[in-house]
Amino acid sequence: MSLKFFFVRAFLFLFGSRIFSKMFVQCEQSKTYRRFCQGVYGRDLCQANMVDEEQLQKLVSLADLKPFENVLDLGCGGGFTSEYISDLTNARLLGLDFAKGAIEAASARTHSKFPRINFQVGDLNKLPKFAEKFDCIIAIDSLYFVNDLEKTLSSIASYLNPNGRLLIFYSSKLGTNGDVQLETALTNAGLLFQKRDFTANDKEIWTRTKSVALSLKEDFRAEGNSEIYKSRIAEAERNLQWHDEGVMGRWLYYCTFKS
Numbered sequence: 001m002s003l004k005f006f007f008v009r010a011f012l013f014l015f016g017s018r019i020f021s022k023m024f025v026q027c028e029q030s031k032t033y034r035r036f037c038q039g040v041y042g043r044d045l046c047q048a049n050m051v052d053e054e055q056l057q058k059l060v061s062l063a064d065l066k067p068f069e070n071v072l073d074l075g076c077g078g079g080f081t082s083e084y085i086s087d088l089t090n091a092r093l094l095g096l097d098f099a100k101g102a103i104e105a106a107s108a109r110t111h112s113k114f115p116r117i118n119f120q121v122g123d124l125n126k127l128p129k130f131a132e133k134f135d136c137i138i139a140i141d142s143l144y145f146v147n148d149l150e151k152t153l154s155s156i157a158s159y160l161n162p163n164g165r166l167l168i169f170y171s172s173k174l175g176t177n178g179d180v181q182l183e184t185a186l187t188n189a190g191l192l193f194q195k196r197d198f199t200a201n202d203k204e205i206w207t208r209t210k211s212v213a214l215s216l217k218e219d220f221r222a223e224g225n226s227e228i229y230k231s232r233i234a235e236a237e238r239n240l241q242w243h244d245e246g247v248m249g250r251w252l253y254y255c256t257f258k259s
């Protein structure tokens with residue numbers, strides 16, 4: 001492990017949950033951010049992901065959830081996407097994230113939907129013991145943050161029903177082997193996978209991110225949320241540059257034990 005990698009990991013371990021919590025609460029309370037999400041993603045789910053309607057509806061249709069099936073959403077953040085999926089399908093959903101503030105807000109918001117929807121603080125690096133296995137496990141843009149993909153994925157697989165499915169949204173800079181590492185870890189966890197390429201759609205999302213953020217710049221400023229505006233613009237510019245260089249990839253992985 002390089003020294004830089006070690007310090008990034010150590011920083012995330014020490015401060016990651018607090019940083020994410022602060023970000024979620026700030027975004028949730030920002031009316032402008034909610035309009036930004038509607039404009040960029042086509043639906044306001046207070047997104048902390050790169051999932052627009054096209055990606056979300058593909059995930060929902062592949063997950064093919066039946067009422068009362070049980071779903072685990074790993075790294076669920078503020079839980080708006082989890083809540084949307086459960087409301088749509090009537091599946092039971094448990095959202096897990098290490099950002100305590102986000103989990104508390106999600107629990108309070110969905111209180112009336114308990115026990116169909118439930119949230120729990122937990123670490124992807126050391127999954128808690130769950131009372132039952134899951135019919136479906138979802139990880140939307142959350143597996144980048146784990147220390148050891150192999151370890152986390154074999155732990156995830158141990159909580160998947162034999163006929164269960166695991167759906168993962170994952171972006172990676174091509175050539176950095178992020179997708180190769182993920183695919184190796186899936187195979188070693190005993191999972192078969194099919195992947196759908198959302199790279200072109202991802203570029204459209206970052207293009208919209210930039211234009212919608214620019215159009216809302218003054219509103220973010222008036223709210224005292226210029227920080228959100230700046231971080232979104234910086235993120236969009238970096239990702240668009242990678243897309244222009246042809247080195248960015250995004251996929252939805254659909255994984256099962258059997259083909």
Ligand SMILES: C[S@@+](CC[C@H](N)C(=O)[O-])C[C@H]1O[C@@H](n2cnc3c(N)ncnc32)[C@H](O)[C@@H]1O
Pocket residue numbers: 016017020021046047048049074075076077078081096097098099122123124125139140141142145146
């Ligand atoms: C990019 S956000 C995606 C959030 C959410 N899946 C969504 O679609 O909006 C990544 C999420 O992973 C969570 N996360 C990062 N490291 C984690 C860890 N070690 N354990 C649990 N959650 C973690 C963050 O708090 C954050 O909510």
